[in-house]
Amino acid sequence: MRYQTFETYTRSMRVWHEWFNLGQHLNDLNPLAATPFFRAQNAVLEMGLRLTQHYEKQEFGIREVEINGEVVNVYERVVYDKPFCNLIHFKRRAHNDTEKVLLIAPLSGHHATLAKGTVEALLPDHEVFITDWLDAREVPLHEGDFSFDTYVDYLIEFIEHLGENTHVLAICQPTVQALIATAVLAERKSPATPKSLTLMAGPLDNTKNPTRVNSYAEEHPMEWFRNFAIMTVPKGYPGEGRQVYPGFLQLGGFLSMNLDTHTRKLFNFFQNLISGEEEDADRFRAFYDEYMAVLDIPAEFYLETIERVFKNNEIANNTITHHGKKVDFLAIDNTALLTVEGAMDDICGIGQTEAAQDICKNIPKNMRKHHLQEGAGHYGIFSGSKFRKHIRPLITDFINRYR
Structure with missing residues (x-):
């Protein structure tokens, strides 16, 4: 209702x-406009x-990229489809996919297109694939549930589909599932076990510098999340009757966390319109056209994430399971690990992602690296000038070292 x-x-x-x-x-038709x-x-x-x-979902719209001074056409196509996610490949004309990077976008309210800048920055050096999560209200009930373990299953399928010599890069929330999927593949001794794993601004140990996000999860019992956050998709959508965490609730949470900042940007936008500063106004439009477009999250995945990741801290406590079997992170011994954090991140505190370095003890020290980006907030880890200038070159160098 x-x-x-x-x-x-x-x-x-x-x-x-x-x-x-x-x-x-x-x-606009007024001559005095x-x-x-x-x-x-x-x-x-x-x-x-x-x-x-x-606000509707935006397109990636990446048509070309410059590689070594040459403008190369880029073709976007779905190469693997699942009920809740499409795996999209950004194929660069006349370039082989020897540098495969699976970019795992978050399933946390925004569409994968929020990481468009990440894809664009990686394309000159890598063949990029991205997880394009679907809006749960568009998925019919007969497709079944989408649980925490199902998310991991999807990643394992995608990685195995891409095959050997694949490098995995996870942003924020999916750092958890990416780490689990890598451990499962390593324990199976799968040839598709990632060559490298880059984890960026993800909640792997919530005891490290807790943020408002961590406090919010701690302060409210699971029953509160079930009663307040979960709603039923109404008639008129393919997913009618499905239980979801609605995107509009998540967007309200995003906006409230930095309300002063968003209000200031809106006021500046208004001033730019009056003064005719179209370039600044266009930047505002482009960002908020994407930021305001949200999707619904399957209820079972959302609730399990709150309980297992934020409340029980199962990764750091070494109690996480996959389909009932305890995950063995010590099985990861031949996947290079890069962790990246932002010094000004107010969503994922400093140390929460770096915790992976201690969790994966069997990765040789010379195959592990941590980077703390000064001046970067949460979104600055994967988009914007600091990402393009400092973090993207670091990622590329790391991947090239272990290709």
């Missing part, structure tokens, strides 16, 4: 959205448009 209420509210906002759209269109008064009027109309907009 609560989900349906939100849907009703969203539909009511669409009427206002169309009015703002019409007003902006008429204002460039004058200060009408520019201010247009700014008000666009603010109204954005505040009443329903």
Whole structure:
């Protein structure tokens, strides 16, 4: 019922959205549109448009990349599909996939396209594949549940599909499942065991510098999460009747954590519209068109993650299991490990990801590396100038060392 209420509210906002759209269109036809008064009027109309907009999933839209001074076409295609996820390959024309990198995007509310900048930065040096998680409300009930263990199963399937000499890079939440999948493959002595594993800003040991995210999980009992956070997909969607953690709730959490920052950016955007600073305004549009687009998460995966990762801290406590069998991280002995953290990360505290270095004791020390990026927050770990200038070259050098 609560989900349906939100849907009703969203539909009511669409009427206002169309009015703002019409007003902006008429204002654009005005020969005086460039004058200060009408520019201010247009700014008000666009603010109204954005505040009443329903944000759809964006496209990756990566058509080309420059490699050694040559512009190379890039073709995006699904190479492996599962009910809850597509594995997308960014194929570079006339380049072999000898440097395969599986980029595991988070399943935490945003679409995988939030990591578009990560893909673009890696493409000049690597053949990139990414997990494109589907909106749970679009997955029919007959496809079954998607649990914590199912997530690990998906990663194992994807890695085995890519085969030998695959390098895995996980951002935030999936660092947990990526580490488990690597251990399972290593214990099986699979030829597809990753050559290298890069874990970035992930919650592997929540006792290290706890953040508001950790405190929030600790302060609320599991029953609270089940009663408040979980809703049923209403009629009108393929996943009607499925239990989910709705994307709009997660987005509200994202925004509330840094409300002052988002409010300031919105005010600056309004000023840029009035003053005609289109380049700055376009940057705001591009970021928030992506940031505001969210997806629903399967309830069983969300609840198990809260309990197993954030409450029980099962990775660090060495009690994590996969389909009931205890995971043996000591089996990982021939996969190079790189951990990356941001010094200003307010979502995943310093040391939470580095904990993997102690968990994977059997990886030789000369095959392990940790990097703390000064000045980088959570999103700065995988996007933006600090990622492109400092972290991406580090990742590429690390991968090339163990190819």
